[in-house]
Amino acid sequence: MLRIAWSTLRTRSLSFAGTFVALALGAALMAALGQVLASSISSPGQAPQRYAAAPVVVAPDERLSVKNRLGESSAPLAEPQGIAPELADRLPGAVVDRVFPAQLAGGPPAVGRPWSAARTAPQRLSSGRAPAADDEIVVTGGAQVGQRVQVVTATGAQTYRVVGLASAVPQHSVFFTDPRAAELSPRIDALALWRPTGEVRAALGTATASETAGRTPAVSSKVKVLTGQDRALLDPSREADEQARNNANTIAGIAAAFAAFIAIFVVSSTFAFAVGQRQRAFALLRTIGATAGQVRRMVYGEALMVAIIASALGALIGPLATRPILGRLGALGMAPTWLVPSTSSAPSYVAFGTGVLVAVLGVVVAARRAGRVRPAEALREAALEPKAMTIGRSLAGGGLLATAVISMAVNAATDPVGATNNKTFMPIVMLLIAGVGLLAPVFVRPVTKLLAAPLGRLRGAGGLVVSAGAIASTRRTAATAAPVLVTVALAATLLGATAMTDATKSAMQTTPVRADYLVLPTGTAGLDRQLVERLRSIPAADVTTTTSTNLYTLEGAGTQLIERPAEAVNPATLTTALSVPVTAGTLTQLRDDTIAVSTTWELDLGQRVKLWRADGSQATFKVVALLAAESAADSYVTQAHAFSALPSAAYVKLRPGASVTEVQKALERAAEGHNARAVTRDAWAAGATDRSASASRLGLLAVLGIMLSYTVIALVNTLLMAASDRAPERGALRLLGATTPQILRYVMAEALLVVAVGVVLAAVATALGLLGLSAALVRLGGFADIDVPWQPVTGVIALCFALGVLAAVLPASRIKGVAIPRT
Known part of the structure; x- marks a missing residue:
């Protein structure tokens, strides 16, 4: 059977070209990203700077x-x-x-x-x-x-x-x-x-x-x-260097996970489509005595042959991209610029093994389906498109979708903070997309009819032919729409989740602010003491400062010392400047020996807790208030626990009857020469979301690049594989009098329709993912509008449409056996 598999690969090389490129690209990415991880771990630290001359x-x-x-x-x-x-x-x-x-x-x-x-x-x-x-x-x-x-x-x-x-x-x-x-x-x-x-x-x-x-x-x-x-x-x-190292590790890990996920998706859809095309060949093999196991081994053999060659090639060339990736991450501030590319060969071996494993996992379902072809069904199976949805596919798709939805509901109910973490959210997104992708054939027919309805109003038979072709070949339409589904859904969900999370975090910081003005440091040291005194001397204004500090507590059954952020404030003026959400207790009892904590501390009202302050000294605090989940601070203590730390912000509330113009001028005069600026609350709130969004989206660039690469491969590969099957159909249209431009327009319209189906399915997966995230964010901040950055998402969708048209029109006009005669 291996000899037959090799012969099949040679005669149907076009069908496996996309799989080969996908596996080679996946292995190359794995090797390159593995080298990035190895570089961030094994690179020696930067040479001493501050004390370089002191031995x-x-x-x-x-x-x-x-x-x-x-x-x-x-x-x-x-x-x-x-x-x-x-x-x-x-x-x-x-x-x-x-x-x-x-x-x-x-x-x-x-x-x-x-x-x-x-x-x-x-x-x-x-x-x-x-x-x-x-x-x-x-x-x-x-x-x-x-x-x-x-x-x-x-x-x-x-x-x-x-x-x-x-x-x-x-x-x-x-x-x-x-x-x-x-x-x-x-x-x-x-x-x-x-x-x-x-x-x-x-x-x-x-x-x-x-x-x-x-x-x-x-x-x-x-x-x-x-x-x-x-x-x-x-x-x-x-x-900063340690943070950059962690950023590089995180980005490489996320990109590698998505590369493996999309590679499995591409390989499985490619082989499933290929098996559907070769029903007659499998049936003939069964009639001459081949067993179901031999047919399955032949499909596995094809996958292994492609995987071994492609993965070996990718593992060899992948490390060459390590230095450019590190350079790009360094330019974005997501990795130290002094990292030395690793020379370890371990990432290449891992990439090779992963590529082979991905191919085997991706072909499991296709191999089982090929082995189920019976000799007696040869003619029927060859004449009609196989059933798009099997019981196993339905169960798998429904199970993945249900698992994702239930996980989102449980996380939103029990751990809303963890639900917004990428390490928790991204696996759920993968489950959602995989579930919708497996169930895609169920939705292809109604979605296609809905999208094709306007085409029926066009003059001539073009609209009818386009919609009928897509509906009649449900499996082919679903296979072509799959890469569009993955790309658009991942782009929209990840970018939308980032925008929503950033907006919620910003809202949690800005909404509680009652002050009319804020005085903020322009440097990194905070507000100096002279400035604070000058601010407090301004008539007709109440000034409240907050100073960031830290507390240490034993958690994990008293075995782990945890550093927790705290805000040192003046309890007498705190509620004048900020609206602090409290679920139990009161902030009026906040004194030097009491504390207000969030629910994440898992403490009870009135409980006494032993803590260590920022300087390492031990103190016992009584819990007098429990903060709600939407609180901007994790805990509040008095200013006696701030030590040498300088205030990070000053909140200015105008008294009744105060002149806004006079107070603003007084604030500007006080801040002048002190590396600080006075801003209105509205101006500060408007810039809060922009500041957080600009930093949090950098890490998604690598992931989106990988997705777009695989979209090109998957779209082109699927349409090339389908091209040979469509030759008789297009020949029939030509015999019926269709001209070359008409056939090309038909091919283009069908490609646009299929990509649109993929976009609709992606919208379903995106809506489910963002609704689940919204439920968690509502518990955190009390509000969470679903927000998708339409400009980059629209760009991704437009690219999918362009690729779909090119991948359909070029094979239809140039590939042998599908060439359209000139009129």
Whole structure:
């Protein structure tokens, strides 16, 4: 049977060309994406930047470690503790580094540091001199030597004279004299040394044992000695690099999952269509003694031969795309730009194996159907199109559809937050599309009749011939519409889900705001204390600030330390600026020893809970309010727990009778020179959705690219396979007097009709998916309009129509056996 399978492949190579390309592309994508994953995991971290010139760095161990019943659990602290000054005294010659918020008014994002720490990068002077007085600074950008500029720190804005310019590696900095830096930030963040590591460790061991006893809990006795690559742990880009690594892993994983899903879809539909075309051949094999098992093995053999060659080719060429993919992800900010492409061969082997497995899984149903052909049914099976819907296909399609719908309902009812997560939502979307695709033949006839109804009003028999051809060949129409269904449904559902989720998150942030104005930082440091005092001194306005902090709690049966976000607020003015949804309790009881938490904490009203604050200190809180699911904050505490963190926003509510113009001018004057801006609530709310949407849709670009690639393959392949079957039909039309232009118009109209059927089926799958997501979002925010970004979706639909017409017209006019004679 393998010899027959090989002979079949040679004689029907056109039928398997699309399958070959789909498997080769799938294997290439798997290999390339696998290399991206390997690169993000195996690439060495970026070389140390901030302390590149210092061979040894002593830094505080900024981690909170808590004992639990299984041992110990730890998490990074949100509030830096610094190094005890007595430890620095034990290391003479060490460069004391302090890193704190400091930025030129209107200048680039920057940090403040003592001038002595400039040598650790090193950041050398390009012009001017080092600062010598408390009112002198060296900058890395945003000003020129001799200028007097305002520098905004945590305490406020103050004027300094620029006396020097330095290089901006690793980040923009404002260098002060060492005494002035110590005044602005007493905390010691690191000690840079040019001494043997053993000496440093010995000195620290003595100091830790004797000198640090009895000091205040705000200073950590835990320090770590960093050398070599470990010095990069203190780099300013460390957190962003880790986030970019995670983004690259997520995008590669999602793209690989969709590639496998669509490849299986393409292979299964292709082989199912091919088996339907070859009923006579299978029946003849059965009449000469071939068993059902041999016929099935022949179909499996065809699939394996195609898969082995295609997957091997894809696995070989796929790694060549690794560097361009990494470059593109880096340009989009979705991967570190310094990742080194992996040279591992494991992704290629995995891609080859996955390609073969995809082919086998995709041909299972087709092989079983081929084995069921009986010799006695040869003529009937060859003369009529096989039954489009079998019991197995109906059960499979209905089961997948029911599973997806039930999963959406359960998630919306029990875990609305998790229901909006891509890792939960995307598998459900795949189930929906697969279910609708399997049930497509059931809907093809009524949908085709509905779409073809306007064609019946046209003059001549063209409209009747187009609709009759599509309705008579339900299986062929469903097979051609399938790739359109997958592409349009995935594009519309994913883009629509992203838009809806972004809109709901933005609404959860903006709707509760009662304030008339917001004052927001334009940098990354927050609102300085001087600015906050100036805002509070404005007459006829009530000002409320919120400061982001973190709390730590033992969860998972008391075994896992979890970091939870919290907002530090003034309870007396909170409800003036914000409408906080509360399901139980009251915010009026919020004090230094109480807390308001969301339902995700799984705590009861009045319950006392032991928590750890941002600086690692332990405290016990009483729950006095439970926040509703649509709350913008996860928890609220008083400002006593904010520590050194600066306010992230100031909400300004006008008092009755206040002059809007005067208050607005006063806000603008107060914010001037403090790296902050005052905006109306409406202007801020209008920009909230745009800011979140621009970032969240970048990851979908790779997925949409993969879908469009497979759409080209599947559409062209199916129409090419159908071309030979349509030759007698078109020949009959030619004998009846149809001209070449008429036949081409017929082919074009039928292709447009079939693609339209696929678009309608995609709309069904999209509606189901977005309705399920909407149910979850309603529970979160109380509102969730179904929103589909029509511009990109319309572009995808237009591309499907264009591909459908080209893939139908070109074979009809050029392929041997289907050529249309000239008139």
